[in-house]
Amino acid sequence: MKLSELTAYKDIAVQCHNFPDADTIACGYAVYKYLLFHGINAKLFYSGPKKITKANMLIMIKELDIPVEYITELDHTPELLVTVDCTYGESNVQHFDAKNIAVIDHHICKREMPPMNEVRSNYGSCSTIIYKMLLDEGFDIAGDIKLSTALYYGLYTDTNSFSEISHAADKDLRDFAKFDPSLITILKNSVLSCEEMGIAAEALNGCVYLNDIGTAIVEAKPCDPNILGFISDLLLQVDTVSDCVVFCRTGFGYKLSVRSCTNQINASEFVKYITENIGNGGGHADKAGGMITDSSSGIPVPELIRQKIISYFEDTDIYHAADDNHITGMSPYIKLSVTIGYIPSLEIVPEGTEILIRMLEADTTLRASSDTYLMVGISGEVYPINKNVFEQKYVPCDELPDMDQEYPPAVIDSINNIRIPLADRIKGCTAAGGAKILAKQLTRYTKVFTLWDPEHYLYGRPGDYLAMSANDSKDIYIVRRNIFEKTYMPAE
Numbered sequence: 505m506k507l508s509e510l511t512a513y514k515d516i517a518v519q520c521h522n523f524p525d526a527d528t529i530a531c532g533y534a535v536y537k538y539l540l541f542h543g544i545n546a547k548l549f550y551s552g553p554k555k556i557t558k559a560n561m562l563i564m565i566k567e568l569d570i571p572v573e574y575i576t577e578l579d580h581t582p583e584l585l586v587t588v589d590c591t592y593g594e595s596n597v598q599h600f601d602a603k604n605i606a607v608i609d610h611h612i613c614k615r616e617m618p619p620m621n622e623v624r625s626n627y628g629s630c631s632t633i634i635y636k637m638l639l640d641e642g643f644d645i646a647g648d649i650k651l652s653t654a655l656y657y658g659l660y661t662d663t664n665s666f667s668e669i670s671h672a673a674d675k676d677l678r679d680f681a682k683f684d685p686s687l688i689t690i691l692k693n694s695v696l697s698c699e700e701m702g703i704a705a706e707a708l709n710g711c712v713y714l715n716d717i718g719t720a721i722v723e724a725k726p727c728d729p730n731i732l733g734f735i736s737d738l739l740l741q742v743d744t745v746s747d748c749v750v751f752c753r754t755g756f757g758y759k760l761s762v763r764s765c766t767n768q769i770n771a772s773e774f775v776k777y778i779t780e781n782i783g784n785g786g787g788h789a790d791k792a793g794g795m796i797t798d799s800s801s802g803i804p805v806p807e808l809i810r811q812k813i814i815s816y817f818e819d820t821d822i823y824h825a826a827d828d829n830h831i832t833g834m835s836p837y838i839k840l841s842v843t844i845g846y847i848p849s850l851e852i853v854p855e856g857t858e859i860l861i862r863m864l865e866a867d868t869t870l871r872a873s874s875d876t877y878l879m880v881g882i883s884g885e886v887y888p889i890n891k892n893v894f895e896q897k898y899v900p901c902d903e904l905p906d907m908d909q910e911y912p913p914a915v916i917d918s919i920n921n922i923r924i925p926l927a928d929r930i931k932g933c934t935a936a937g938g939a940k941i942l943a944k945q946l947t948r949y950t951k952v953f954t955l956w957d958p959e960h961y962l963y964g965r966p967g968d969y970l971a972m973s974a975n976d977s978k979d980i981y982i983v984r985r986n987i988f989e990k991t992y993m994p995a996e
Contacts, residue, residue, distance in 0.1 A: 505622040507535070507637050510606060511542045515583035520572065521590035521597050522552025522755065525728070526564060526691075527629050528589035530658030531608065533570045534634045535586055537651050538643060547582070549573045551598035558728070560694040564657060567687055568650045589630035591615055591623075596755025608633060611756045611797060625784050628674040631658030635677045646682045656681040657691055664733035664761060665692075668793035670772055670786030672862050672911045676923065679916070695730050703727050704735050707750070711739070712810075717817050718746035718766075723806050726753050729793070732761035736791075740765050747774065749813060751806075757783065757797035758805050764790055768822075768951075773963045777949070778812045789960070820949040823970075825978050826958060834942040834972060836995035845880030845905045845930035846894065849873060852924060853917055860916040861886050862923070869918070880930050882990055884909030898933040905932055940995060943971040943988070952982050 510516065518535050520528040528550075536548045548571055555574045556562060565572060578600050585592070585602030592605045593615055606620035610627045617623065624633050635655050638645055645652045659677050663669045666678055707724035714721070720739045724732060732750045739748040740763045747764040760778065762785075764771040771792035775785035778794065782801070785794020799805050823829050849872035853859055861868040861878065868888065870876060875891045884907050913926045946968050951961040955978055964970060964982035971988075973979035983992075 505606065505608075505620050507538050507641050507643075509620060510535070510539065510584065510586065511544060513584040513604065514544060516544060516546040516586065517578065517582040517584070517600075517602070518546050518548045518586045518588060519590075519597065519600070520548075520550040520588060521594075522550065523554075523596070524550045524556060524561065524572075525589075526561065526654075526661040527631050527658040529561065529564065529570060529572060530654035531588035531630045531634045532572060533568070533654050534631075534638065534645075534651060535588060535608070536571070537648065538638065538641070541643070546586075547573070549575045551575055551600075552596075558695075558697070560691045563687075563694055564654070564691060567690075568654050570654065588634070590756075592618065594756075608637075611795065626786070627671050628669050628786070629659040629662035629677075631655040631662070632671070632674045632677050635681075636673050646680075649682055649684055652681045653683040653687055656683040657688060660688070660692075661728075661730060663787075664729055664791070664793055667733060667791035668761075668785075668787035670788075670792075672867075672914075675862060675867065679921065680923065695728065696734070700727055700731050704731055704738075707735055708738065713745070714813070715744075717814075718744060719813055720745045720748040721810060721813065722748065722750045724750060724752040729759050729761070732759060733791075733793075736761045736763040739763065747771070749775075749778070749809060751796075751809060753805075754795075757795055757799065758809075760785065760794045760796065760809070762787070762792045762794070767959050767961070770961065770963065774816060777816050778809060782808075816949075820951060822951045822953075822961075823980060824953045824958070825955045825980050826953075829977070829980065831944075831970065831972065831980070834944045834970075836974065837941050837943050837971075837992040838995045839935040839941070840991055840993055841934045842882060842991050843901060843903045843905045843932045843934055844882060844898075845907070846889075846898065846900075846933050847878045847880070847926060847929050847931060848891075849876040849878060849888075851929060852878075852915060852926070858918040859924075860918055861888070862914045862916055878915075878926070880905065880907070880913055880926065881987060882907055883984075883987055884911065884913050885987075886913045886926070894933075897936055899936045901932045901934055903932045904930065940974040941971050941992070942974055943969045943983070943992070945969055945985075950982065952980055954981055955979065 518532045520532045532548050539546045581601050584604045586606040588608050590597045605618040608622045610630045703725050712721045736750045746766045747769050751760045762771045762775040770789045772787045775792040775794040779785040782798040783796040853872045857872045950964040953961045962982040967985045969983045969988045
């Protein structure tokens with residue numbers, strides 16, 4: 505759905521979810537401002553059992569001049585009702601009749617959606633969805649500091665102070681929004697109430713500790729997601745706790761906050777495992793978050809979380825490339841002549857410039873030089889390669905790669921903070937000489953600590969491939985299933 509589709513209607517109401525947080529208010533404000541720009545004076549409101557009382561929300565609304573109203577009924581049936589950061593018909597959204605419905609949300613929902621909807625559950629906040637939709641319409645938020653501040657703060661609060669960001673679009677909003685820093689500071693320091701401090705204390709008192717794996721599990725009463733992060737950070741300071749999972753019930757399901765202080769557990773992968781098929785999650789190696797929105801298994805969610813945590817450790821194989829790994833069941837494969845992309849780094853920025861490679865799920869930093877190229881795979885994945893290695897393994901060609909990508913790869917000029925898209929700079933190349941490897945498809949979750957990065961692991965899921973160089977048994981790594989099956993074939 506595009507925001508411009510909304511302008512076909514003139515009588516529009518924009519609804520935030522009950523007990524509004526910063527994300528839903530920011531999104532409602534953004535849609536309201538977009539419609540106002542097009543001459544449509546929409547009604548912005550929320551409903552539910554009670555009005556907003558949280559200090560940070562009241563400050564945000566007042567200082568940013570957000571015209572959101574609390575209502576218990578609409579005086580007429582609007583031509584179009586737009587729900588933001590929530591889905592029409594869900595329990596956390598007060599029902600109001602409308603002739604047409606539109607939904608903009610980042611929560612997983614199995615309810616049938618209206619024809620007009622924009623749901624991206626892999627985004628950290630709904631503010632990011634609105635930000636991207638505004639950019640697609642050529643609506644520049646940089647010229648509106650109040651709107652920029654609202655969207656920035658919406659992302660900040662919904663990703664636990666940015667600690668749970670994983671998607672590249674979230675990072676773009678974080679890095680490029682022109683916000684009011686003094687107001688953000690005030691809002692950051694107006695979050696905790698005495699009641700929420702009590703919730704944190706009670707939750708910590710009920711901590712369950714799995715001594716054999718060093719994991720702490722805590723269920724808190726319903727609270728702001730930032731409180732979960734506060735509890736998680738405290739838990740990780742306990743000397744015997746290497747990782748923790750803190751969760752609470754929300755109007756959408758269950759919100760999770762995950763922390764890790766060991767390289768054996770990547771918090772982002774951990775929460776993705778816990779929420780797989782029942783929600784979504786993501787973040788960083790040490791801090792991550794997620795949502796469980798499907799509780800149809802019949803198992804109470806707190807018990808389901810405990811079972812998933814235990815199975816995460818029981819169902820995972822770990823390989824360290826530096827060790828003597830006796831891996832059986834591997835078969836020979838040959839790399840296909842699939843066209844992929846490459847770009848000499850000096851064709852992007854001047855020599856010595858520090859650039860951040862922005863991809864869908866990861867950022868990597870390097871300095872541009874004549875010896876450094878960037879490779880762009882068939883799924884838009886970007887990774888650096890030495891020029892000499894490139895010339896040994898690949899042959900430039902005139903054909904351009906055919907890539908299927910949700911987020912076009914880009915680099916950030918770290919000095920000037922400028923985003924540089926790569927799509928128009930990519931050149932084509934193919935693998936030289938049919939490179940051979942040994943590989944087998946995974947049936948269990950697998951972690952591989954490679955020789956080139958022994959401090960961080962590659963993570964494979966069942967269906968992905970464990971691969972090894974045909975000439976070096978210590979050169980082992982993971983290849984995603986969708987990439988492997990397009991780039992390798994069995995050797996005869």
